[in-house]
Amino acid sequence: MAEALKIPNHIAIIMDGNGRWAKAKGLPRTVGHTNGAKALQRVIEACKKFGVKTLTVYAFSTENWGRPKEEVDFLMDLFYKYLTNQSKKLIENKIRFNVLGDKSRFNKKTQDAMVELENQTKNFSEFTLNVAMNYGGHSEILKATREIAMDLKSGKISENDITEELFESHLYTSGQLPPDLIIRTSGEQRLSGFLLYQCSYSELYFPKVHFPDFDEKQIKLAIEEYTKRDRRYGKV
Numbered sequence: 001m002a003e004a005l006k007i008p009n010h011i012a013i014i015m016d017g018n019g020r021w022a023k024a025k026g027l028p029r030t031v032g033h034t035n036g037a038k039a040l041q042r043v044i045e046a047c048k049k050f051g052v053k054t055l056t057v058y059a060f061s062t063e064n065w066g067r068p069k070e071e072v073d074f075l076m077d078l079f080y081k082y083l084t085n086q087s088k089k090l091i092e093n094k095i096r097f098n099v100l101g102d103k104s105r106f107n108k109k110t111q112d113a114m115v116e117l118e119n120q121t122k123n124f125s126e127f128t129l130n131v132a133m134n135y136g137g138h139s140e141i142l143k144a145t146r147e148i149a150m151d152l153k154s155g156k157i158s159e160n161d162i163t164e165e166l167f168e169s170h171l172y173t174s175g176q177l178p179p180d181l182i183i184r185t186s187g188e189q190r191l192s193g194f195l196l197y198q199c200s201y202s203e204l205y206f207p208k209v210h211f212p213d214f215d216e217k218q219i220k221l222a223i224e225e226y227t228k229r230d231r232r233y234g235k236v
């Protein structure tokens with residue numbers, strides 16, 4: 001009998017390869033991004049179907065601002081459209097939505113749409129979708145450090161209060177369990193700043209397929225691979 005699937009509680013995906021997907025088809029990179037957004041819908045549905053509780057996706061890094069202006073503008077527009085077009089569906093499906101990252105660099109209407117969707121979905125507990133946008137692992141750790149330094153300076157806490165729990169409560173993922181499985185599509189084997197604090201015991205998986213081709217079958221393959229892993233957490 002085939003081994004039963006071990007379902008990760010939290011899957012995190014570095015959605016990479018939109019540009020290469022488009023290039024291989026002779027299309028502009030932007031078409032890759034639009035198809036990446038469509039793939040995200042399939043991936044959310046597949047994760048829910050398999051019983052995954054949390055999906056975190058990396059949509060835009062703090063370094064991605066360095067891309068050509070036309071591409072950044074296109075992505076900003078795509079994020080705004082995603083937030084406004086998908087909000088009804090996310091609410092209907094009882095999906096809790098969170099942005100991981102510094103919202104302040106987005107334009108006002110996008111920031112408002114992010115906060116509104118977070119507020120509208122904050123009481124859902126079955127499934128959480130975290131979208132990392134203007135996210136960087138270094139900046140997240142520095143943000144937490146700065147906030148803790150302020151609390152120390154004001155006397156709210158003392159240095160012995162700085163525990164893992166306290167530190168984690170200052171991360172964007174506050175209150176959430178760390179990812180069990182981190183997937184990076186497109187074959188690149190690096191994290192590019194993704195969840196640097198949270199990834200300490202995550203299993204890593206690097207499928208070759210570009211994100212716009214990701215679907216339920218690919219999620220199943222990832223879960224099958226995860227099922228084979230022997231997680232030890234330093235023990236024997």
Ligand code: IPE
Nearest residue numbers: 015016017018019020021059
């Ligand atoms: C990922 O695809 C999407 C973002 C980083 C916004 P890329 O745009 O990085 O695609 P490749 O890696 O160039 O193929």
Ligand code: IPE
Nearest residue numbers: 014015016058059060061192
């Ligand atoms: C990482 O991908 C960020 C996202 C997928 C959003 P990049 O394509 O920006 O990373 P590098 O430049 O290949 O490391």
Ligand code: MG
Nearest residue numbers: 016017018019
């Ligand atoms: Mg890339």
